[in-house]
Amino acid sequence: MNAVPLFQVDAFTSKAFQGNPAAVCLLETPAPDLWMQQVAAEMNLAETAFLTPDPAGLRLRWMTPTTEVDLCGHATIATVQVLRELHATSELPDWIAPHWKQSCIQFQSRSGILTAEATANGIVLDFPATAPTAVTPPDALTAALQIRPEQLLWCGQSRFDLLLRLDSAATIRQLQPDLRLLAELPVRGVIVTALGDAADHDFISRFFAPASGVPEDPVTGSAHCALAPFWQPHFGRNTLFGFQASSRGGHVRMDLQGDRVRLTGQAVTVFRGSLLV
CATH class of the missing domain: 3.10.310.10 (Diaminopimelate Epimerase; Chain A, domain 1)
Known part of the structure; x- marks a missing residue:
């Protein structure tokens, strides 16, 4: 069996067991969509984030227990929190490390390029506005x-x-x-x-x-x-x-x-x- 790094993070909170929990899966080798959907169902959280290599850098995808979604803020914050902690302990995987630049990172996604920054006040996401x-x-x-x-x-x-x-x-x-x-x-x-x-x-x-x-x-x-x-x-x-x-x-x-x-x-x-x- 291969061991795939897996994390659970509470986002939009400074205290455990509050905010919104998300799973984060770091996939050095992209996996089939069906497998990822099964993992999301197994985690049974609102969203599971999957980070994979991409020709343009890194790709971030999000799945609920039943379907893939185009955009998810809390699971993106969860992903950046994981990467920040791995960077701080020199555990950031080699396929991710070149893309972590001065606490900033970009992701390819179904909603375009998303930029995130880890700051002293929290994690900042640059997302498209969707005015109703x-x-x-x-x-x-x-x-x-x-x-x-x-x-x-x-x-x-x-x-x-x-x-x-x-x-x-x-x-x-x-x-x-x-x-x-x-x-x-x-x-x-x-x-x-x-x-x-x-x-x-x-x-x-x-x-x-x-x-x-x-x-x-x-x-x-x-x-x-x-x-x-x-x-x-x-x-x-x-x-x-x-x-x-x-x-x-x-x-x-x-x-x-x-x-x-x-x-x-x-x-x-x-x-x-x-x-x-």
């Missing part, structure tokens, strides 16, 4: 969310998801959607958001993606690529702070720069080992 545009709410939406129609203030569509502004942070926190109905919507997932209710964040959100095998994601970097351009006009500034109010919870800093969003989050490695294949 207003759409008519689907007929089953309020029933799926189990809210009254007047609690839905705005409905939009981003590149991947529906984005809904609701009437209050309390509504967001208390939401108990019908996941079966949500899974029938023709989108990756549903972002719900409202003005914040504490001094450490501007807005609050939650993210549901049952159609992608993720009933509720603890903290979702890619969702904040839509939330940042959505909330920027309201606050009139490009630096925003979000709190994702899942049971684990997590904080995300966003710096909007044109058509890009810089997401900043901390991470904690929970375990490391080997995948036997």
Whole structure:
């Protein structure tokens, strides 16, 4: 058997067992898609990240337990956290080491070139902004969310998801959607958001993606690529702070720069080992 390095990291948190957990698999030799999907199902986390060599450098892919996705913020932060720790202990694999340049690294991905930087304040991701545009709410939406129609203030569509502004942070926190109905919507997932209710964040959100095998994601970097351009006009500034109010919870800093969003989050490695294949 070959031993494949495998890690689990809690992203968008400075404390273990909070934030969003992701698995990180370092594959010196690319593996079949079916095998990677089976590994993601075995890990049974919202996403598993697979880092492989690429003719242009390094390629990063993300899989839920049931499908591959185009973009995943928390699993990217998890990957960079692993690489930072391996670099600090001189354990960075030879096929990765040349691409780690002054705490910065680039990945090829299905969403283009992604740049990440490990800083003293956390890991900073440079992701594409996915500003939502207003759409008519689907007929089953309020029933799926189990809210009254007047609690839905705005409905939009981003590149991947529906984005809904609701009437209050309390509504967001208390939401108990019908996941079966949500899974029938023709989108990756549903972002719900409202003005914040504490001094450490501007807005609050939650993210549901049952159609992608993720009933509720603890903290979702890619969702904040839509939330940042959505909330920027309201606050009139490009630096925003979000709190994702899942049971684990997590904080995300966003710096909007044109058509890009810089997401900043901390991470904690929970375990490391080997995948036997």
